[in-house]
Amino acid sequence: MRTFCYWTIATLCGVILRILCRVEVLHADRMADGPVLVVSNHTSHFDPPFLAGFLPKKLDIMATRGLFAYPLSNLFFTSLDVFPVDRARHDTSAVRAATTRLKQNRRVLMFPEGGIRSGPTSVLGGITLGDGLASLCAIADCPVQPILLIGSDQLYDIRSLLRRPRVFLVVGQPLTLDPALSKKEAKAALTRAVEASWRDMFDDLKQFRRLTTCEIPHTAQQRWARP
Numbered sequence: 750m751r752t753f754c755y756w757t758i759a760t761l762c763g764v765i766l767r768i769l770c771r772v773e774v775l776h777a778d779r780m781a782d783g784p785v786l787v788v789s790n791h792t793s794h795f796d797p798p799f800l801a802g803f804l805p806k807k808l809d810i811m812a813t814r815g816l817f818a819y820p821l822s823n824l825f826f827t828s829l830d831v832f833p834v835d836r837a838r839h840d841t842s843a844v845r846a847a848t849t850r851l852k853q854n855r856r857v858l859m860f861p862e863g864g865i866r867s868g869p870t871s872v873l874g875g876i877t878l879g880d881g882l883a884s885l886c887a888i889a890d891c892p893v894q895p896i897l898l899i900g901s902d903q904l905y906d907i908r909s910l911l912r913r914p915r916v917f918l919v920v921g922q923p924l925t926l927d928p929a930l931s932k933k934e935a936k937a938a939l940t941r942a943v944e945a946s947w948r949d950m951f952d953d954l955k956q957f958r959r960l961t962t963c964e965i966p967h968t969a970q971q972r973w974a975r976p
Contacts, residue, residue, distance in 0.1 A: 763802030
């Protein structure tokens with residue numbers, strides 16, 4: 750039943766977003782089979798609908814606990830196999846939930862930047878990630894798959910819909926922990942590899958898709974403040 754609910758909502762999101770935007774999915778064939786931790790950058794509240802609507806595999810999405818605060822929202826998100834994480838602390842229950850799902854051969858999506866980020870507060874702007882994603886991969890014994898999503902934040906400015914903004918979803922190569930390294934070194938190397946993958950995919954978009962200034966990630970406040 751949850752799979753049916755997920756694909757119903759995901760298909761609806763895909764249809765609506767195809768009408769509103771010009772969405773280009775690159776390297777979808779790279780999506781790994783079997784259990785994988787999918788990690789995406791996070792530039793807007795619209796990212797989960799884009800990822801669910803355009804990636805070819807079902808995702809169990811890790812989302813902020815606040816979305817589950819009310820009975821109806823809790824029922825809705827739970828029916829889609831979305832599960833909560835408390836970003837204010839090390840949430841062991843979220844880690845257990847993610848690990849259980851990965852061991853059940855499922856794909857778990859997380860946003861390891863810890864919230865919506867753009868500019869200097871984001872990995873694309875130069876910050877580094879904690880080792881949470883690598884620790885989860887070590888516990889679940891699974892690869893990590895970086896995803897880069899660029900352009901979704903344009904929807905904060907309703908005027909952008911007049912030009913059907915371009916949105917790019919790029920699937921990176923799956924990455925694994927290096928067994929030749931110590932556990933600490935392997936987790937650090939995997940985390941740096943995810944950051945490098947996002948930045949390389951972003952550089953490729955700027956070079957080969959000629960991203961405009963408007964398509965570079967901005968905060969919602971910056972979008973709203975445009976004259």
